[in-house]
Amino acid sequence: MSEPQLGLVQELSTDVKHRQRMTAEFRKFINGLKEGKFLATECKSCGKKFMPPRFTCPCGGKDLKWFEVNPEGTLYTWSIVHFAPEGIAKKTNVPYAVGVIEFEDNLLLTGHLKGLTSKPKVGMKVKIEPQELDSGDLAYFIKPA
Amino acid sequence: MAIPKVAIVGIGHSKYGKRGKIIEEDIEGEKAAYPAVTIRELAHESYFPAIEHAGITNDDVEASVIGIAAEAFAGQGAAAALIADEVGIIGKPTMRVETACATGSTAIRTAWAQIASGQFDVMAAIGVETMTWVSTAYATELMSVAGDHRWEYPYGISFPTFYSLYAARKMAVDGLTRDQLSAVSVKSHYYGYYNKLAHLRRKVSIEDANGAVPIALPLRLYDCCLISDGAATVILANEEKAKKMSSDPLWITGLGCSSDTMRVTDRPNLTNLGGSVRAAEMAYKSSGRSAKDINVAYVHDCFSIAEIMAYEDLGFCERGQGGKWTEERGPYIDGPGVPVNVDGGLKSKGHPLGATGIGQVVDAYKQVFGTAEKQRQVPDAEVALCHNVGQHGQFVNVFILEP
Numbered sequence: 001m002s003e004p005q006l007g008l009v010q011e012l013s014t015d016v017k018h019r020q021r022m023t024a025e026f027r028k029f030i031n032g033l034k035e036g037k038f039l040a041t042e043c044k045s046c047g048k049k050f051m052p053p054r055f056t057c058p059c060g061g062k063d064l065k066w067f068e069v070n071p072e073g074t075l076y077t078w079s080i081v082h083f084a085p086e087g088i089a090k091k092t093n094v095p096y097a098v099g100v101i102e103f104e105d106n107l108l109l110t111g112h113l114k115g116l117t118s119k120p121k122v123g124m125k126v127k128i129e130p131q132e133l134d135s136g137d138l139a140y141f142i143k144p145a
Numbered sequence: 146m147a148i149p150k151v152a153i154v155g156i157g158h159s160k161y162g163k164r165g166k167i168i169e170e171d172i173e174g175e176k177a178a179y180p181a182v183t184i185r186e187l188a189h190e191s192y193f194p195a196i197e198h199a200g201i202t203n204d205d206v207e208a209s210v211i212g213i214a215a216e217a218f219a220g221q222g223a224a225a226a227l228i229a230d231e232v233g234i235i236g237k238p239t240m241r242v243e244t245a246c247a248t249g250s251t252a253i254r255t256a257w258a259q260i261a262s263g264q265f266d267v268m269a270a271i272g273v274e275t276m277t278w279v280s281t282a283y284a285t286e287l288m289s290v291a292g293d294h295r296w297e298y299p300y301g302i303s304f305p306t307f308y309s310l311y312a313a314r315k316m317a318v319d320g321l322t323r324d325q326l327s328a329v330s331v332k333s334h335y336y337g338y339y340n341k342l343a344h345l346r347r348k349v350s351i352e353d354a355n356g357a358v359p360i361a362l363p364l365r366l367y368d369c370c371l372i373s374d375g376a377a378t379v380i381l382a383n384e385e386k387a388k389k390m391s392s393d394p395l396w397i398t399g400l401g402c403s404s405d406t407m408r409v410t411d412r413p414n415l416t417n418l419g420g421s422v423r424a425a426e427m428a429y430k431s432s433g434r435s436a437k438d439i440n441v442a443y444v445h446d447c448f449s450i451a452e453i454m455a456y457e458d459l460g461f462c463e464r465g466q467g468g469k470w471t472e473e474r475g476p477y478i479d480g481p482g483v484p485v486n487v488d489g490g491l492k493s494k495g496h497p498l499g500a501t502g503i504g505q506v507v508d509a510y511k512q513v514f515g516t517a518e519k520q521r522q523v524p525d526a527e528v529a530l531c532h533n534v535g536q537h538g539q540f541v542n543v544f545i546l547e548p
Contacts, residue, residue: 026295052296052408077317077415079309080362081301085289086282088301095359096301100310100410108410110310112300122317139299 025055028066033130033138038069040107051107069103072127072145076102078113078120099142101126115143148431149261152387152394153546155199155380156507159190161344161495163277164374172338172346184219184273185231187376191500192232192271195378200390206380207265208238212252212272214245214498215287219275228271245291246447247535248272249377249502250542256381257397266386272500273376284372291536293408305369307409307537308448309361314415315450316363318465323363325468327354329449330367330492332476337489339520340508344373344495368449373495377503379510395510395529399432399545401425405538416465418451420538421458428530428543429460436460439483439545440526441512443505445534446490452476455532456485459543478523487512487521502533502542509546 029052032039040051045061051069056062078099083089097120099113111128113120125145132138160179162168164187168179182190196202211225221227225241244251249272256268276284288304315321331351337343349367357366387394403423406412412419429435436459444459446452453467461483462470475482488494488508491501509529511517529546 050411052410077310077314079306079313079364080359081303081306081309082359082361083281083285083303083305084301085298085303086280086286087290087298088303089282095362098301098306098310100415110297110300110302110408110410120313122313 025053029053030138032068033140036130038071038128038140039066040069041065042067049105049107051103051109069107071129072125073101073103075120075122075124075126075142076100076108077122080120099126101128101142111140111142113143114141117144147433148397148400150384150396151257151260151381152384152391152396153379153506153510154382154387154391154394155195155197155201155378156510157191157193157195157198157378158342158504158507159187159376159500160342161373161375161497161500161504163344164275165278170346177341182374184221184224184228184275184376187273187275187374188228188231188271191273191376191378192269195269195380199380201267201380203233205267206234206237206269207267208259209234209269209271210252210255210259211239211241212243212248212270212499212503213241214243214248214274217287218279218284228273232271234269244540245535246445246496246498247502247533247540247542248499249504250506250531250533250544251502251540252499253379253381253503253506253544254400254402254542257400260381260383267380267382269378269380270503271376271378272497272503274497274499275374276372276497277374281372296408303361305361305364305448308450309364310409311415311454311537312363312368312448312450315453318416319468321453321468323355324351325453325471326363326368326449327351328471329446329452330354332471333446333486333490333492336487336521337493339518340489340494341518343489343493344371344375345493364448364450370447370491370496371493373497375495375497375500375504377500377507379503379506393514393548395513395546395548397544398547399428399434399543401427401429401431401543403427403541407539409537417454417458418534418538418541420541421455421532421534421543424541424543425459425532428545432545434528434545436483438528439530440528441487441509441523442483442485442530442532443488443509444485444490444532446486446492447496447534449492451534452486452490459530459532461485478521484523487517487523502531505531505533506544506546513546513548
């Protein structure tokens with residue numbers, strides 16, 4: 001198979017960055033990345049945990065606390081994308097791989113999957129790492145642990 | 146628990162396909178030609194036959210609901226106004242509704258609600274979409290931006306990728322196989338071949354599907370539905386009007402709808418669509434029917450994996466057994482289960498987003514009243530089910546339809 005290990009997030013287009021525009025709460029997550037931490041939130045009312053972090057809880061809770069997630073987990077599912085949306089395709093090459101990492105507490109996060117040396121396998125050990133983009137922005141990717 | 150009586154009294158369905166150019170077909174010596182059209186003419190192609198079928202004129206249509214999923218495909222803003230004007234329903238309330246790929250069924254549900262409330266007696270639900278006028282990359286973009294713009298889209302999650310995440314998970318958890326995915330496409334194309342209004346009338350084999358180009362692995366070309374132009378219309382009426390104007394009303398006896406989390410990772414599993422389970426439960430409950438009563442079903446097969454999950458979510462087979470049920474010919478007319486997508490489904494008939502959910506109901510009408518092409522007609526079909534999904538379960542509508 002062709003190598004599904006391209007660094008898509010290295011090449012986020014301006015358009016995509018616009019969609020990721022900073023807000024005060026999202027900045028907390030990004031600031032966590034700067035320190036190498038993956039921050040999730042937990043509802044103080046019902047105890048439900050959220051990754052990606054939510055800032056309000058479906059239970060009605062508006063008071064959520066931040067906590068740090070262990071960046072190591074397992075691959076929950078995967079895909080190797082051969083036809084990209086136009087906004088992505090302009091900035092990267094296909095194919096590229098996408099994965100969902102399962103952290104402790106059954107928390108899941110979608111991300112770009114890099115550094116594969118063989119076909120991805122559900123259950124394989126993976127970890128998530130922050131990555132500073134050429135633009136100076138921060139993102140993250142999933143790689144084999 | 147019965148719902149207010151509203152019936153489908155008129156149907157119209159355009160030819161689905163790449164309608165920007167003239168289409169000439171020759172299937173087993175039966176020749177047909179279709180002109181090049183835009184959303185205007187497509188609306189005509191479905192609406193005029195529908196009012197003629199209902200035996201009414203525009204004077205009788207009190208309001209309309211127009212289903213168009215993404216106006217960017219046609220480059221027309223306020224498109225509901227354009228479509229209503231084109232077909233001549235002028236000076237009467239209209240609106241555009243949008244729930245991604247479930248837009249068509251939401252147009253029907255919206256018209257149903259306006260009739261059930263007593264506000265109007267007779268309405269038109271018109272779904273139309275022209276998707277082949279833009280590049281495939283741009284069409285993929287328009288569908289992919291529906292992923293969460295902070296947490297999904299920037300990481301390269303195209304629309305097919307969402308369903309490929311489900312497929313890879315289901316392969317690992319339920320033992321779903323490549324051959325089982327392909328068996329869905331083989332069935333869709335078998336029935337679509339006989340549907341004169343289908344986009345891609347070509348039979349395919351398991352080998353064709355297994356060896357097709359990768360789109361978003363594990364999904365390959367034949368796992369993915371078509372990008373199509375097309376339109377479909379139904380005329381709806383309340384009980385009094387329906388009984389007066391139609392000798393063959395098709396009653397909406399059950400109606401269910403639901404939604405799901407925006408992000409795919411916030412769901413309890415990736416082996417079924419919770420929105421479909423909830424919508425089906427509501428539809429069955431409101432009609433007093435269950436899965437075993439269904440004689441013909443239309444399920445949202447935007448991808449082969451979606452159809453397999455639908456078999457399970459709608460209760461046609463046990464959970465986790467959708468792949469096996471396909472191999473056992475469960476969804477075939479002559480099979481042991483429920484005939485599914487005997488119009489070719491989104492895979493072979495096509496998927497013009499706004500029209501799709503209405504097109505399902507149009508074909509259900511034909512099946513129930515025995516007017517489909519004979520090679521794909523289900524004998525003695527009475528109870529039909531239509532299942533239309535927007536995104537990967539963020540919007541779901543299920544109808545139970547009976548004469």
